[in-house]
Amino acid sequence: GAVVSQHPSWVICKSGTSVKIECRSLDFQATTMFWYRQFPKQSLMLMATSNEGSKATYEQGVEKDKFLINHASLTLSTLTVTSAHPEDSSFYICSARAPETQYFGPGTRLLVL
Amino acid sequence: KQEVTQIPAALSVPEGENLVLNCSFTDSAIYNLQWFRQDPGKGLTSLLLIQSSQREQTSGRLNASLDKSSGRSTLYIAASQPGDSATYLCAVRTNAGKSTFGDGTTLTVKP
Secondary structure (H helix, E strand, C coil): CCCEEEECCEEEECCCCCEEEEEEECCCCCCEEEEEEECCCCCEEEEEEEECCCCCEECCCCCCCCEEEEEEECCEEEEEECCCCHHHCEEEEEEEECCCCEEECCCEEEEEC | CCCEEEECCEEEEECCCCEEEEEEECCCCCCEEEEEEECCCCCEEEEEEEECCCCEEEECCEEEEEECCCCEEEEEECCCCHHHCEEEEEEEECCCCCEEECCCEEEEEEC
């Protein structure tokens, strides 16, 4: 079946630095990808919808200047957490939209010290 | 705004028991509903996907039903095993492609 990969799988960074997370659809093209965030013992919350070739659509309460999304090709979307702070520590999961379903990546665990 | 609720939040059963997990949603205009399992610290594993036109899906010991009119889905697990211990999430997808997740049911199957 279709596979979505994320890189890196985990990252530790210092407060104030920026971190880029990649989401790739490996054997299909995805014009739309989604970014979710999951805090410990909580469910996934949609952060933004990433559309190839256009600006991302952010959910209410998500800072677009802090979470930069770039969907430059049909197989790659990136999420950059700018000036990361400890409260940004979370599990970030992307998904790629396919005609009948959507496929989820394995997630990226971010820890900001 | 779509809201998804899962009941119970946690469930502990002895091995071999059959069990039902519940998922309810407020907006019946859905594209599909998907059940996932998530192991601690891990990503999502898709279990069953039910399209809006379908009533149920089965895979092995798992059976998921969908009643759009009442805004409900159930996940039935037969003959539970310790390896079934995980958090089970349901996600409701709209026509626009956005998925709203429930808070999950954490299942513990005791040997």
